[in-house]
Amino acid sequence: MSAQVEEDRVKQWESEQERLKRLLLEEDTDDWQRSPDFSGLERVGGVDLSFIKGDDMNACAQLVVLSYPDLxxxxxxxxxxxxxxxxxxxxxxxxxxxxxLLQALQRLQESQPELTPQVVFVDGNGLFHYREFGLACHLGVLSGLPxxxxxxxxxxxxGVHKNEEHQSRIAALHKGGDSFPLTAASGKVLGKALRSCDKSSKPVYVSVGHKISLDTAVRLTQACCLFRVPEPIRQAAADQDDEQRVEDLKKNLFVYRIFFNHI
DNA sequence: GCGACAG
DNA sequence: ATCTTGTCGC
Known part of the structure; x- marks a missing residue:
């Protein structure tokens, strides 16, 4: 494909982002988002595409909806x-x-609309983006979901760089829930670096996708983290066979022990 | 030439 | 995104 065609495509994509950005809502729109303990929130979703080694064309698109607050x-x-x-x-x-990702959400709407998530975690940036319209904003606007x-x-x-200053601010995040703002040259806070749990020192970068405020997004992300990555995304990113794989490992361990006991 | 480049 | 092994710690 020629460089000119690719250049034109990028131009078209830029104007599409500009068009959709006008429909973006950067504030809380639902009651549960204002509640200190998110009472009223029962279903949190996560989406992800996973690939296999040498193939960037075929992928597995997954959508998971977990119960909240137990996850x-x-x-x-x-x-x-x-x-x-x-x-x-x-x-x-x-x-x-x-x-x-939209197709997956549509399949849910058609088969089990009552299980539609009240908020969707997306692996990738929202407002924290070159033109303040990343994947999470795009999916939010097109799906209408927070x-x-x-x-x-x-x-x-x-103007956000991972320089010494940034590294030292990361080092100052001591416990789960600690965060610092990612501020653009313009002065606008585009997102936050969040230590999502006590046991992981590497932060995640949270930003508004759609129909939620940054503070609520950060608070909710921490509430959904059992490990570094929010549980809905973690499960949407996991191989379907993971559970089976764990069972196999246990089975092998069992066989292994029996083997030695008999010798 | 060097660094950046969500997933 | 995905790769691969060990390694460290509870």
Whole structure:
């Protein structure tokens, strides 16, 4: 594909982001979001695409809805192999992934609308983005659902750098829930670096996707973290066979012990 | 040439 | 995104 065609496509993507950005809501829109303990919140969703080694075309799109606040019951799960058409271009991740995440949400709407999540965690940035319209915003606006963006790596945009200053602020995050703002050159706070649990010193980067405020997004993210990555995303990112794999390991250990006992 | 580049 | 092994700690 020619450089000119790719350039034109990026231009079109930029204007599409600009168009959708006008529909973005950066504030809390639901009652449960204002509650100190999120009372009224019962279903939290997570979406993710996972790939296998040498193949960047085929992926597994997953949507998981967990019970809140326990995060223990999988109320809904959807897993679908998909073939991606758009390439990965930094700043335009949404054009590669959103169609398949939306399809998963649509399948849920058609089959079990009562299980629709009240908020969706997205792996990737929301407002913390080159043009303040990352994947979590894109999916939020197109689905109409509140979304929270959670990135595992810092995107260096709008004057935010991972320099000495940044590293020292990370070192100052001592316990789960500690955070510091990611402030753009313009002065706008685009997101927050959050130590999501006590046991992980590496923060996650939280930003507004849609229909939620940054403070609520950060507070909710911490409430949904059993480990570094929010549980809904962690489970949407997990192989379907993971549980089976754990069972196999236990079985092998059992066989192993019997073997030695008999010798 | 070097560094950046969510997933 | 995914890769691969060990290694450290509870």
């Amino acid at each position: 223990k019951k999988v109320l809904y799960g959807d897993s679908q192999m998909v073939t991606l058409t758009a390439p990965y271009v930094a700043g335009f991740l949404a054009f590669r992934e959103t169609p398949f 979304c929270v963006g959670v990135a595992k790596n810092l995107l260096q945009v709008q």
